[in-house]
Amino acid sequence: MATTFTLNGDPVTIEGAPTALLLDVLRNGLGLTGARYGCGEEQCGACLVLVDGVAVHACGREVGTLAGRDVVTAEGVPEVIRAAFIAEQAAQCGYCSSGMIVAAAGLLGRVVRPGRDEVVAALDGNLCRCGSHPRIVAAVLRAAEGMAP
């Protein structure tokens, strides 16, 4: 079995069982480690990727469901978002950061200049143990300014 989809802009074909989990395929198969393993139970957000622009948990997503879809990982989010996180120094350990920038990319792909409440709502499923939340919100708002027309 093979599944073909777009990954960070390029076509990719994954051989093997369609039931393989996207997180395992990305990290262990393709060496793309941006999506992090945090819980494997769709509860922390560390593994988020965009599928057709929507943030989904790679740890709960089977590769077979991705045929023909557009997948973006933390490695592929717009540079302006990464730059905003660096400008705000929006992390401590940074383990949650991948999930945060993907959640941000999902929001900013759909809403121009979101308000603080929209940012908070978009990030609410993502956990951070270090308490970097206020900076992360500030970073997303900064990125939103940078991406607005």
Added chain:
Amino acid sequence: MIANTLPKSLQDNPRLDQWITILPGGGVMLRVGKVEIGQGITTALAQIAAEELDIAPGRLVVTAGDTAAAPDEGTTTGSMSVEMSGGAVRLVCAEVRGLFLAAAAGRLERSVSGLSVRDGAVMAGAVATGLNYWNLAGAVPLAREATGAVSVKPQSAHRLVGTDMPRRDLALKLSGGGFLHDMVLPGMAHARVLHPPLIGARLEAVDAAVIERAGASVFQHGNFAAVLAGSAAVAEAALAVARPVWSGGAAIGPVMEEAGWLVGREAIHSHFGVAGEASPGDRIRAVYTRPYISHGTLGPSVAIAEFDGARLVIWSHSQGPYPLRRHVAALTGLAETAITVRHAQGAGCYGHNGADDAALEAALLALHHPGRPIRVLWTRADEFAQEPVGTAMSVEIAAALDAAGRPVDWTATIWSAPHVGRMFAANLLPFQALPEPPAAVAMVDPAPEGGGGASRNSVPIYDVGPCRVDVHLVQRPPVRTSALRGLGALPNVFAIESFLDELAERAGVDPVEYRLSILSDARARRVLVAAAEMARWARRGPAGTGAGLGIGLGRYKNKSAFAAVAVALEVDTEVRLRRIWCSVDAGLAINPDGIRNQVEGGIIQAASMTLKEQVRLGSEGIASRSWAEYPILRFSEIPPIETVLLDAGDEPPLGVGECTMGPTAAAIGNAVAHALGARIRDMPFTRERIAAALLAGG
């Protein structure tokens, strides 16, 4: 400033070349024993080094926590990194710079006084001399002991220290790398460990056939067992079908969840200080508790180990590479010199989580699979159920009061499990699983003079008269316990600051005014007043309206950074945080933005613990094994936080990682009491406790 006593890190590692190597091609390697656990320590240390060496920070390569290439600085913990390691780096780099200037002066046949360094180049006034660290390196041997006698720069001369230098590790982490979790070695086997449900459980049987059918193999040694496979997916599949049969083990259950269960158990007793004459009947008393708390690291523990038949190399996110190496030697029987432990970053750990256990497990597996690198990864459930948790604590304070209602005689009685289980092999999982596990040893906390464990911050920073602290360290808690951010500081400060609010109320005095009336430490007063002003304390409303404003103050370890936190919140069936204000005096601020980051992170983590967190126990061990069962604070629950760092001039830098934890828990407790007109003395502040407090208070 001339140092007359060398920092401990430098006494232990006195040679300059243990810290600094001039690299060919224009770089400088800084070697440190403290490791990056997510708080920016390597950035702050690089900042100090670049400052004293007068080089651009970009020239520095930092090697942290490598037993083959970096000094032994013990464990990265307790806000000590900037105080200890930073002090050593500062002196070493000042001395290295001085040696190079002296060598240059010799070459140029002129005095040192006219020379300076600009980005590693020796300058005579504004003129480059053509000499620099790199072309002089051969003439300046660093294989010599530091004297500590070279002057470091005064604050007024700092160009880098005191600035918001960005984190060195962030860009990589935002681009998909940066963690040990991402490391792959050729031919690496993936292992998952079959962990026992209860402490001391015996492994009766493992069905090897079912594991082999899943494509994996099983390794067993005593009560230790793991599945191994060529891929992570197969290892996980094998773990899912493996049904190890366990028997025995120390029975536990929900009744042991609360700190109250510890009170009166078999314990090691110690005390310090002397109480006054007041009889028990003359004292006001109250008991405050915190339950067991998970470190809740976002990334479960991982380790890689490789044994070539003679040498064992381990990659770990342990906080203490050298202490870990000692444990690995004891576990494997290899000499310490045959073992290298290399630190690589994990997710923020906030103490002793599963990192060391996973590293020891990988070491054991590698030893029995020479030539094959072994990667051990814990599952989320492992990390919640198997890591050593932060201990529950019960703190009873009893004080006699003067006519004005101020304490004149103070005692604290603490019941707790040990706080530094990492030190004892008998408390580490792979040792417990040996065919003949090490005998139980007395697990004692650090001495009070060293900061204490359960006793940390148990002595008030206020003028309370004679003070005695009794510590009962329960040796057989229901779960493994070890270091959690700040050890006993959070429960003790929560207890003291709650108690003071209760005393202020008895005396009919405003809580801030009351504190100031028994507080002579000028720095503490300044911090308290600053937070109160930020929170517009003077406009604080009456109690019992459902809206509360509370404050908490502490000096971490009674000798580190000062912090005051004020919290505004609302309570109906649950607590909703509205605003938080914080003031900190951290001495000389190496990296103000880094300090703010840690201070705010500590506030949010402490708020999460105070409002939500409790490790749940069931008959099968720890029952809270997922984020659904162990919720932490989310974005929508976190209010705006305003922080000020008070200027402390040239006062020595003080660690800030833990300073806001206790004051935050206390401020929330006091604000809730203000909102309800009734007090909750037990963390976390659940709906049930809010309802009970209202019932009791109303």
